[in-house]
Amino acid sequence: MVCGVAVAGVYAAQPVLEPMGRELGLPAARAGWIVATGQVGYLVGLVLLVPLGDVVADRRRLLAVHLAAGAVALGVTAAAATVWTALAGLAVTGLLAVVVQTAVAYAASVSPPAERGRAIGVVTSGVVVGILGARVVAGALAEAWGWRSVYAVLAALSLGLAALVLTVLPPEGRRRTGGYGRVLASFGGLFRGRLLLTHGLVAFFLFASFGTLWSGLSLPLADAPWELNESQIGLFGVAGLAGALGAARAGRWADAGRAAPVTGLALVLLVVSWVAIARLSWALWLLAAGIVLLDFAVQAVHVGNQHRLTAARPERTSGVIGGYMLFYSLGSALGAAATTAVFASWGWAGSSLLGAGFALCALAVWALDRYVPRGPGRAPGGAGAADIRRDRSGPRGMIGA
Template sequence: MDVRRRVLLAIVCGVAVASVYAAQPVLAPMGESLGVPAGRLGWIVSIGQFGYLAGLVLLVPLGDVVANRRRLIAVHLMITAAGLVLTAAASAAWMAFAGLALAGMFAVVVQTAVAYAASVSPPAERGRNIGAVTSGVVVGILGARVVTGVLAEQWGWRSVYVVLGVLALGLAALVLRALPRADRSHRPMRYRQAVVSSGGLFGQRLFLTRGLIAFFLFASFGTLWSGLSLPLADAPWELSESQIGMFGVAGLVGALGAARAGRWADSGRAAPMAGLALALLIASWAATAQLPRSLWLLIIGIVVLDFAVQVVHVSNQHVLTTVHPERTSSVIAGYMVFYSLGSALGAAAATSVFASCGWAGSSLLGAGFAVCALIVWATGREPGLQRSGLPIGGGRRTPCPEETRNAEAGQNAERQTSACP
């Protein structure tokens, strides 16, 4: 896949995921306009996450059913745009929630785009391409904070959703023109088969391990980014929407600093890098907790946190699409269920805990989620995994045909080992 198509898919991911997270820096004015109580502001973000969850279960498996993924990406973008316009025009909270749920449901075009990139990539470049396309997700989540803050301060929070809707429609047209129709190496599944196949993944240890790591990873991530605007807008800082949005730049620096995460996965170093990244995630909360006293320590914490999240997220998707190349959409859909539930939990819990315990309580919550992710990573690994086999803990390498034939013939261990590259 060439650079232009990687960039296009990354932009698609960025705009789609921004539709779910755009409310984070403007929760206060948005809630005031729609009549949402302060203790429930986190639900403005969570409702989009629950829509996203429904899309993961019902829509993403279509990527393994529909022959033309390019057209599927375009249709999802158009319906996402409709949800964004409904949100912008909302006169009451229920209308905004309906628009956010619709936009969130079809924002799962992100997973269809990642699955498309994985399916058209040769094995040696799969991690690199997934990393490049997934970087658009991080840019969308964090870059949206910067743009949202500026737009909201100049023209109000509704302008954010108008701009995102227009971008989604423009990208839908561009996708149909610029992306080739990918040839499948496997027969498309039936829709019911694809949905049932996704459900069957939850009984596999490797999948559950990666999924639980993602759940706690993004609960920690959501705790920071959904709760951050509240203490920054409060004393002693009392920052404006645009100033709060600028902290997204720090997150972008950290996430883009993990650009080599895909290459690490391709080279078989995903397991140790994921463990190191989770340890860094825990450490980042020590710096982030200093927000009431130091914005510089907060910035350092943000950079480290987003670096860690991106490294783990890319390695998770790399191993799952490598193990299940025949159903990339279904396996990513199942994995992202954990992502969506974790993000929704973090968003809802962050504002509630902050209202009762302040930023210190929110920081302990985020660090606790990170500790849980590291525990799952450590207990989910199996000793003796080979570099040439499964790159992430939780599964076993399948012997190559030469090893099997040699073992059946009773040849010595040295010749069995040397039979495979």
């Protein structure tokens, strides 16, 4: 619930861009800044706020503070009388939405090693519900009570969750890894590790492919021959939600030591999904099937990546998740920016080729890391000896995962 509400605050603007921009006096050509502002805030939060999770002894308090402050920012957006006030509220909302990464790190920390993947899978499913569900729910709320009601409801939910996490979630009770300055200074050092770079590159191309679909899908659906309205287009989010939740067992597969083969298979399915998605002009059922397959693949890979990283670096779960999500954020932005430009020149066929190309790049990174020898002291899975020694959380030790 924490993850779903937090991430919805960033993506809720997508289905209400037109009425929101019109009421705030923002020209249609610049309406994209409403969404972009939240994404920029989120990117800053990954660098500045996520490392705090490795400083505090009990991350529940950090979750509560971020949720309460996020409720204030959402309330400012809901009550904004000018575009600059709304953008300021959205920027802070995005900044504090990194509570998602703190929640993932917390779940990984309090879970027994053999159940870590399952816990990450459950929590991460909340992110998917927030991203895809926000499109459907925000559209319905805006139609009934206006776009401001979307942010008012999210503010109330955030405030309620801030109180709930302190009373419902178990205390963490762990040792601090150092002060904020020290943890922040060492954040950059995480990127020198092969493990984070490899999984980060897979995530970069994975979410570039994801962004290509969801940021460009409304363009061909609103055009001939389908000419669907906004609410009808939003229903395809339900198909994506079904596919993503279908990958809920990805965490259990990771716990069983099968993260590597599952990741490879999921990336193959991601490439195949674009074959169906490219047939959008032929039949909508083919598009729906492709969306289910794509979101299943994305969720399976995403959960496996986070499981491997938190198992390898249990003392820096917040930092390593924050570093990984930087790749996610940049990949999503690339896919969103590229798909509209490609669609304008080459139509949906060009966008589909772009999405499939990103998927093939992710598959290539995974294959190179898994099968190409890396010299003395390197395992076939691309992890060094030190990584493997850290990564013995599952029943089979996760070697080569």
